[in-house]
Amino acid sequence: MTDIDIDHLNQWIGRTETRTDVVTASLIERYRATIFDHLWPTGDAAPMGLHWCLAPIAIAGNELGHDGHPKKGGFLPPVPLPSRMWAGGEVRFHSPLMEGDSVNRNSRIASITQKTGSSGPLVFVAVEHEYSVGDRVAISERQDLVYKHPAPKNAGSSAENKKPPTVPDAIIMDEVTLFRYSALTFNGHRIHYDRDYARSEEGYPGLVVHGPLQATLLMNHAAHLCEGIPARFSYRGVSPLFDHTPFQLKAAESTDGSPDVGKIWCEDLTGKVTMQADYSKA
Numbered sequence: 001m002t003d004i005d006i007d008h009l010n011q012w013i014g015r016t017e018t019r020t021d022v023v024t025a026s027l028i029e030r031y032r033a034t035i036f037d038h039l040w041p042t043g044d045a046a047p048m049g050l051h052w053c054l055a056p057i058a059i060a061g062n063e064l065g066h067d068g069h070p071k072k073g074g075f076l077p078p079v080p081l082p083s084r085m086w087a088g089g090e091v092r093f094h095s096p097l098m099e100g101d102s103v104n105r106n107s108r109i110a111s112i113t114q115k116t117g118s119s120g121p122l123v124f125v126a127v128e129h130e131y132s133v134g135d136r137v138a139i140s141e142r143q144d145l146v147y148k149h150p151a152p153k154n155a156g157s158s159a160e161n162k163k164p165p166t167v168p169d170a171i172i173m174d175e176v177t178l179f180r181y182s183a184l185t186f187n188g189h190r191i192h193y194d195r196d197y198a199r200s201e202e203g204y205p206g207l208v209v210h211g212p213l214q215a216t217l218l219m220n221h222a223a224h225l226c227e228g229i230p231a232r233f234s235y236r237g238v239s240p241l242f243d244h245t246p247f248q249l250k251a252a253e254s255t256d257g258s259p260d261v262g263k264i265w266c267e268d269l270t271g272k273v274t275m276q277a278d279y280s281k282a
Contacts, residue, residue, distance in 0.1 A: 002124060003080070004079070004080060004081075004114060004121055006112070006114050006123075007184075009077045009078075009079060009112050009123070010065070010112055011061045011077075011232050012076070012077035012109050013109050013110070013111060013112055014109060015078075015108070015109045016105075016106065016107060016108045016109075017075045017108075018104060018105065018106050018108045018276060019057075019104075019105050019107075020055060020103065021051070021054040021055040021057035021072035021100060021103055021105070022100070022102050022106050023046050023098065023099055023100065023101045023268070024055070024069070024099070024100075024102070024192060025099055025104060027050070028047070028050065028087060028099060029044055030184060031047060031049075031053060031063060031179075031184060032047060032139055033180075034177065034180040034181055034184060034215060035047070035049070035220075036074060037216075038171075038216075038217050038220055038221075039220050040198060040220040040223035040224055042096065042229070043165045044080070044098065044121065044268075045091075045096035045097065045098055045101070046096065046097040046098065046099065046101075046124060046219075046248070047216070048067060048093075048211070048216070048219050048220050048223060048229060049150060049216030049219060050097065051097060051103075051131050051138075051218050052185055052212045052216070053185050053216070054103055054105060054131070054186055055103070055105045055183045056136075056186035056187070057070060058186065059144050060093045060267075061189070064100070064188055065159055065191060066201075067082070067083070067128060067190055067191075067197075067201075067202075068083075068187075068188035068189045068190040069084055069189055070188075071187065075107070075109075075168075076109070076125065076127075076145070076194040077109070077112060077115045077125060079123045079125070079147040081121065081122075081148055081149060082125060082149060082150060083147065083148050083150045083162045083202060084146070084147050084189075085145070085146050085148070085211065085237070086127065086143065086144075086145060086146075086210070086211035086212060086237065087124065087144040087145060087146040087211070087225065087236065087237050088140060088144045088211075088234075088236035088237055089142050089143040089234070090139055090142050090176075090232065090233070090234040090235070091139060091140075091141040091158075091219065091232070091234075091235075092140045092141065092231060092233075093138075093139055093229050093230065093232075093234045094136075094137050094138055094139065095136055095137070095138050096138065096229075096234065096272075097131070097133070097138050097139070098133075098146065100117060101165075102131045102133065103131050103132070103133055103138070104131070104132045104133075105129055105130070105131050106128055106129070106130045106131050106132065106232050107128065107130075108127070108128045109125065109126075110126040110127065110128045111124075111125075111126045112124070112125050112126075112143065113189050116225065117148065119148055119149050119150075120148070121147045121148070122146055122147065122148050123146070123147040123148075124144055124145070124147075125145045125146075126143070126144050126145075127142070127144075127145065127146075128140075128141070128142050129141050129142075133160065141240070143151050147201075150201065150202040150203050153177065153244070167246065167248075168219065169248060170248055170269065171246070171247055171248065172216070172244060172245070172247075173209045173213070173241070173242050173245060174245050175193070175207065175243060177206055177213075178179050178209065178210070178243060179192075179194060180194050180211075181210055181213050185210075185212070188211065191207065191208040192207055192208055192209075192210055193207065193269060195207055204240060204242065205242060206242035206243050206245075207239050207242060207243040208234075208241070208242060208243075209240075209241040209242065209243065209245075209274075211237050211275065212242075214235075214237075214241060214266050214268050214274065214275040215233075215275065215277065217249060217266070218235060218249065218264050218265070218266065218275065218277045219233045219235075219277070219279070221251070221264055222262070222264055222277070222279040225251055225262060225264070226259045226260045226261075226262070226279070227258055227259070228281060230260075230279040230280060230281050231280060231281055231282055232279060232280050233277060233278075234275055234278050235276070235277035236275065236277070237253075237274070237275050238265075238273045238274055238275060238276055239273065239274050241266060241268065241274035241275070242272065245268050246268065246269050247266050247267060247268040247269070247274065248266070248267055248268075248269075249264060249265075249266060250265055250266075250267050251263065251264045251265075252264075252272070260280060260281035260282060261279070261280045261281070262278065262279060263277070263278045264276070264277050264279070265277065265278070
């Protein structure tokens with residue numbers, strides 16, 4: 001078992017970081033080319049989910065860990081668990097980002113919580129971000145990161161050869177899409193592009209579809225359902241989704257029948273839910 005000094009990690013609570021980036025025409029073009037027909041039309045405003053491509057941390061290759069993440073320490077706490085994943089979060093949209101905007105992202109470590117799961121110890125780190133253009137807040141959010149032990153090696157290796165047949169409205173994420181999204185977000189985590197690493201080191205049957213990529217599809221689907229950008233979008237990863245696995249975006253009507261409030265999720269053709277979310281327009 002890994003010894004976790006939670007009191008030491010709690011010293012990171014309250015730490016802040018500010019980064020700046022510009023919403024360029026070329027970034028919008030590359031983002032649209034990656035997500036294409038899954039985007040809600042936002043007119044002259046930047047498409048939803050593009051904020052996750054802004055101000056990525058640019059770490060030199062020799063400063064990356066074996067998994068492709070930046071080495072531990074710095075802004076994020078040095079949690080002594082080998083696997084880090086994006087577990088979920090909540091996004092609030094206040095005003096649109098526009099081409100040419102200079103965006104400040106102010107970040108703060110909000111909480112650090114230790115739990116126990118089926119794979120052993122878990123540490124959740126909640127990070128609050130605020131994206132501002134001048135004095136105008138465009139987006140505020142909370143990101144929940146989870147640190148854990150990886151699955152047993154080759155735990156699901158046989159699943160890759162048991163893909164169900166596709167259906168007309170199913171979505172399939174292939175290697176090129178995952179590579180493009182990793183490039184847009186400057187995400188070096190090898191589970192998204194290095195199949196040998198994903199299988200032999202972290203026990204996955206294939207490449208893992210990014211959590212924020214699934215969340216991007218869901219938030220744009222929510223905008224389609226309520227015919228406008230939701231004010232609040234909350235999401236949580238349930239189980240991994242792998243490349244070349246057909247899945248669908250599903251929705252449940254709200255109890256009062258209002259399209260402005262609802263629950264949506266990603267579900268593969270076996271019925272497994274990989275990410276779930278809820279949204280409200282007001």
